[in-house]
Every structure is written in structure tokens, then in C-alpha cells.
Amino acid sequence: MKIALPTRDGHIDDHFGHCHHYTIYTVENGAIVATEELPSPEGCGCKSGIAADLQQMGVEVMLAGNMGPGALNKLQAHGIKVVRGCMGDIEAVVSGYLAGFILDSGVGCAGHGSDHQCGGH
Secondary structure, three states: OEEEEEEEOOEEOOEHHHOOEEEEEEEEOOEEEEEEEEEOOOOOOOOOOHHHHHHHHOEEEEEOOEOOHHHHHHHHHOOOEEEOOOOOEHHHHHHHHHOOOOOOOOOOOOOOHHHOOOOOO
16 A cells, blocks of 8 residues: 655645645555655646546555645545545654554645635635
């Protein structure tokens, strides 16, 4: 299984579509066996081709902080399970997810107004 996390400075980036890169963990038998990075495309995550790229890489789960409905729908349409509300060190988040301690918060990106670069998703 592959798990992706929007990353900035070793931590979950609070906004999926504007992260520095995606860290992708390969997990076998409950243990991390490989790590790779995928540069984040320019612009908003819901309008980029990142969901298709992640799907092509075999990513099954996205552990994210905040995410608008456009990005959520795009990832889900590509067969990627999304867990929102994650924060902190990416390795700690992956370990917590694998241990069953992290569940989707159900909270999306909101309240950005007209200055939000994704146009309200």
C-alpha cells in the first residue's frame, strides 16, 4: 500500500493544494519499507493533475490537513481514500494511521473568501 502526505519541512502542510511536495510511503505488512517524494504541481490541488499522478504511482490513501471539496472529490474519483485533519510530523502521522489512531475529521477547507487562490474550490 502507498500513502501520500502533503509535506512542508517534514510536517503535514495545512493546505493540500499548496504543499511543497508529497511524501509517499510504501507500506508492507504494516511497516514502512520505502519513502519517496513527488514535487507539488503549480496551482491548486483540485485543478492540477496530482490525483491522476498519485493514482498512477499506486497511492491508495492521502493523509492531509485541510482540503476543499474539489480536491477531495478529485482524489476519491481516482480511488484514493482521504483522511483529513492530520497535523504534525509526517512519520508520526503515518505511524498513527497504521496503528489505527487517525480517522478522517470530516472537516474541509472553508472560510477563505475571495483571496483564496483556488476560487473557493
